[in-house]
Amino acid sequence: MKGMKERVAMVTGSGQGIGAAIARRLCEGGAKVVLNDVDQARASAVEGELRAAGYEVSSFVGDISQTEVADAAIAYAVETFGTFDILVNNAGIAKDAYLTKMTDEMFDDVIRVNLKSQFLLARAATRVMMEKRYGRIVNVASRAWLGGAGQVNYSASKGGVVSLTRTLALESGRYQITTNAVAPGLIDTPLFRALRPDHQERMEKTVPVQRVGKPEEVADAVAFFADDDSGYINGQVLYVCGGRSVGAY
Numbered sequence: 001m002k003g004m005k006e007r008v009a010m011v012t013g014s015g016q017g018i019g020a021a022i023a024r025r026l027c028e029g030g031a032k033v034v035l036n037d038v039d040q041a042r043a044s045a046v047e048g049e050l051r052a053a054g055y056e057v058s059s060f061v062g063d064i065s066q067t068e069v070a071d072a073a074i075a076y077a078v079e080t081f082g083t084f085d086i087l088v089n090n091a092g093i094a095k096d097a098y099l100t101k102m103t104d105e106m107f108d109d110v111i112r113v114n115l116k117s118q119f120l121l122a123r124a125a126t127r128v129m130m131e132k133r134y135g136r137i138v139n140v141a142s143r144a145w146l147g148g149a150g151q152v153n154y155s156a157s158k159g160g161v162v163s164l165t166r167t168l169a170l171e172s173g174r175y176q177i178t179t180n181a182v183a184p185g186l187i188d189t190p191l192f193r194a195l196r197p198d199h200q201e202r203m204e205k206t207v208p209v210q211r212v213g214k215p216e217e218v219a220d221a222v223a224f225f226a227d228d229d230s231g232y233i234n235g236q237v238l239y240v241c242g243g244r245s246v247g248a249y
C-alpha cells in the first residue's frame with residue numbers, strides 16, 4: 001500500500017496504550033502526527049519518544065469531549081502542519097458497573113468521552129476535509145458494542161460509534177472522505193490491566209486465539225483504513241479481537 005506520506009493526522013488519547021501505538025504506526029507510514037491526551041505528561045512522553053525516532057509530531061493537550069477543545073484541536077493541527085487529512089478517534093474510558101449500580105454520572109461520562117468526542121472531532125475535521133476533497137476518519141469502537149455485561153454505558157457508547165461511522169460514510173463519501181471503524185477485543189493496555197487479575201485471566205480464556213492482543217495489532221488495522229490506497233473502503237467495521245466477535249470460546 002502507498003502509506004500516508006506527507007498526510008497530517010491526529011490521534012486522540014495517544015498518550016498511552018492503543019493510541020500511542022497508532023501514532024507511531026502512522027508516523028512509520030509517513031504521516032505528520034498531532035498527539036492528543038488529557039494528560040500532559042503522557043502526551044509529552046510519547047512526543048519525546050517519537051521525536052527521538054526522527055518523526056514530525058506535536059501535541060495538543062485537552063479533553064476533546066468538550067466542543068471548544070475539539071474545535072481548537074483541529075485548528076491546532078492545521079496551524080502546525082498546514083492542513084488536515086486523517087482523524088483517528090481513539091480516546092476512550094470505561095466505568096463499569098451492573099445496571100442497578102451504575103450512576104447517571106458514570107453513564108454520561110462514558111457516552112461523552114467515547115461517543116460525543118468522535119462526533120465533535122469528525123465535525124470539525126470534516127469542515128477542513130470537505131474543502132480539499134480528501135479525508136480519512138478512523139473511529140475506535142470495541143467488540144463490546146455487541147454487548148457486554150456490566151458495561152451498559154460502554155457498550156452503548158461503542159454501538160453509537162458504529163452507527164456514527166456508518167452514517168458519516170454515507171454523508172461524507174461524496175467529498176472523498178472515508179469513515180471506518182476498528183473494533184478491538186481484549187488488548188494489552190493499562191485500560192485492560194486495570195481489571196481485576198482473576199477477571200483478566202477469565203476473559204483471556206474466552207478468546208478463540210487464547211491470548212490478549214497487542215496495541216500494535218490494532219494500530220495496523222487503523223493504518224490500513226488511513227492509507228491513501230483505502231479510498232474505496234467506507235463505512236466498514238474491522239474486528240481485531242482474535243475471533244471473539246464470532247462468539248466466546
Ligand SMILES: NC(=O)c1ccc[n+]([C@@H]2O[C@H](COP(=O)([O-])OP(=O)(O)OC[C@H]3O[C@@H](n4cnc5c(N)ncnc54)[C@H](O)[C@@H]3O)[C@@H](O)[C@H]2O)c1
Pocket residue numbers: 012013014015016017018019036037038039042062063064065090091092093113140141142143183184185186187188189190191192
Ligand atoms: N484495551 C482494550 O482491551 C480495548 C478493547 C476495545 C476497545 N478499546 C478502545 O481503544 C481505545 C484506547 O483504549 P486503551 O486501552 O489504549 O486505553 P488507555 O486508558 O490505556 O488509554 C487511553 C488514553 O486516552 C486518554 N483520554 C481519556 N479521556 C480523554 C479525553 N477526554 N480527551 C483526551 N484524552 C483522553 C487517557 O488519558 C489515556 O492516555 C478506547 O477507545 C477503548 O475504548 C480498548
